[in-house]
Amino acid sequence: MSSATKQLQRAARIILIGAPGVGKGTQSERLLSRFPQLASISSGDLLRENVRRRTPLGLEAQTAMQSGNLVPDSMILSLISSELNSRGWLLSSEKTESLPLSSNSSSTLSSSASFILDGFPRTASQATSLDTLVPVNFVVHLNTPPSVILKRIASRWVHEPSGRVYNTDFQPPKVPGKDDVTGEPLTQRQDDSIDTWKQRLSKFDETSKALLEHYDRVGCLWRVNGNSSDEITPQLFAEFERRFC
Numbered sequence: 714m715s716s717a718t719k720q721l722q723r724a725a726r727i728i729l730i731g732a733p734g735v736g737k738g739t740q741s742e743r744l745l746s747r748f749p750q751l752a753s754i755s756s757g758d759l760l761r762e763n764v765r766r767r768t769p770l771g772l773e774a775q776t777a778m779q780s781g782n783l784v785p786d787s788m789i790l791s792l793i794s795s796e797l798n799s800r801g802w803l804l805s806s807e808k809t810e811s812l813p814l815s816s817n818s819s820s821t822l823s824s825s826a827s828f829i830l831d832g833f834p835r836t837a838s839q840a841t842s843l844d845t846l847v848p849v850n851f852v853v854h855l856n857t858p859p860s861v862i863l864k865r866i867a868s869r870w871v872h873e874p875s876g877r878v879y880n881t882d883f884q885p886p887k888v889p890g891k892d893d894v895t896g897e898p899l900t901q902r903q904d905d906s907i908d909t910w911k912q913r914l915s916k917f918d919e920t921s922k923a924l925l926e927h928y929d930r931v932g933c934l935w936r937v938n939g940n941s942s943d944e945i946t947p948q949l950f951a952e953f954e955r956r957f958c
Contacts, residue, residue, distance in 0.1 A: 719958040721750050725827045726847055728834070730925065731855030732917045734862040734910070736942040740855060741829050743946050744953065748827075752800070756832035759792040760784065770795065786842050789833050794846055802826035822848060827957075837923035844931075851956060852928040853949065854936040859914050861940045866910050870899040 727744070729737045745751050763771030770791055774784045797803050802823040830847065834840040843849065868881045872892035879886045879899060887893050903909075928934040935952055939945035 719748070719954060721748070721827055721957050723957055724824050725751065725851055725953070725957045726849045727751070727829045727851045727853065728849055728928075729829065729831070729853050729855060730921060730928075731853075732857070732859070732862060732921075733913045734866060735855045735857045736945065737831075737855060739942045740853075740945060740949060741831060743942075744829060744949070747950060748953070750827050752828040754793065754796055754828050754830050756789050756793060756830070759796055760789070763792060786839050789839075790842055790846055793830070793833070793843075797822065797826065797847075800826070834924065836920055837927045840924055840927045849928070849931075850933050851953070852931075852934045854925055854934060855945060856936055856938045857940060857945075859911075862914065863907055863910055866905050867907060869905055870901055872897060872899055 725748075729740060731737050741753065745753055760771075760774055764775050765771070770788065774788055774792075777784050777788070794803070802825070804821065804823050830843075830849070834843050865880065865882070870879045870881065870886070870890070871877065872879075872895070874897070875892070875894065877892060877894070878884075881889075886899060888896070890899055891897065892899060925934060937945050937948045937952070939948065
């Protein structure tokens, strides 16, 4: 059986942690493509969808945001719980793994529920709250040196009207400084300044330390190093298959 069609022998509940620009989205897409048993659950997408549909949770979240407040962690957990329930993954305990959702709940998470959770948690306290809902069993720390990320950002140019992105190091335009399709000038985004990115990377280091320590204590943290997504992906696939296939 090829790697692309290997069946999961146990449920995979995955979180990817990495600095801005490290390629979390790329690795998530590649995992979902390689292992179709995985689903993607994005807290941001759930929030936007519930606001759009004007569900009770969506209206509550919208009120918080319009007041200039952050959406409370408890609300994000409720959105995730609602999504798990809608997928049929919250079942009675006799049909599932013996992993309680919370000390006050008689529901558990189905052993068939395999997914990548995106956008939550971002802090150790959020991770502690999530532990009562989702038995995460594979947390991947994607590690690329900050100097490599900064060099990648400095080389990134965009065609603003279309959103096409180029990189002068590995995906350059056919004509330097010009969009391949329209021939219009390429620009660099204001938020792609090196100073802005240094601040973002520094902020990630501050907030992620306790989060990574939390999952290290839980025993499900795995670190992978690489200067590019193409270096990281084969290592990630091999470790995923070792653990779950």
